[in-house]
Amino acid sequence: MTCKDFPRAPVQLFSSRPTSQGWLSINIATTPQQAGTSRSDPLGISTMKLFTGLILCSLVLGVHSQWMSFFGEAYEGAKDMWRAYSDMREANYKDADKYFHARGNYDAARRGPGGAWAAKVISDARENIQRFTGQGQEDSRADQAANEWGRSGKDPNHFRPAGLPDKY
Numbered sequence: 001m002t003c004k005d006f007p008r009a010p011v012q013l014f015s016s017r018p019t020s021q022g023w024l025s026i027n028i029a030t031t032p033q034q035a036g037t038s039r040s041d042p043l044g045i046s047t048m049k050l051f052t053g054l055i056l057c058s059l060v061l062g063v064h065s066q067w068m069s070f071f072g073e074a075y076e077g078a079k080d081m082w083r084a085y086s087d088m089r090e091a092n093y094k095d096a097d098k099y100f101h102a103r104g105n106y107d108a109a110r111r112g113p114g115g116a117w118a119a120k121v122i123s124d125a126r127e128n129i130q131r132f133t134g135q136g137q138e139d140s141r142a143d144q145a146a147n148e149w150g151r152s153g154k155d156p157n158h159f160r161p162a163g164l165p166d167k168y
Helices: 045-091 097-109 113-133 137-151
Strands: none
Touching: 045 097, 045 113, 097 113, 097 137, 113 137
16 A cells, blocks of 8 residues: 555645634634635635745844844944054054054944954954964964953053054
């Protein structure tokens, strides 16, 4: 015996006809004929597919807008990090790197979760490259402390060296 020897009757679980319980009720009948409906019922299971599709689309669009916000924040945060790096290179001021690390992370983190994420990724990548090239573990740890200080929302001026021009 195979599965073909036992044909399955279609099951209709939902009825779109008004009942004493309301418009949508669970129907325990196993075939459309027992449920009192025909196979060509225009408001049958296709209505359920429509409602399910609408609900899923609204959820996807809601999540989509959150992701777009996150990526926008990350992009702006990366620009903040680049601006701090450019200012650090332009200033070329002794012992100012911790200030610029903290300032870049501070500005990026203020953008939101995406900006904080971008700041962390960029900071970690830069410090990992320094470690890989062997440019001082102690300096790398101090830079990471300044990065974390800025990302946590603390004032980056804590690391500002005396005499750094007000432009920065």
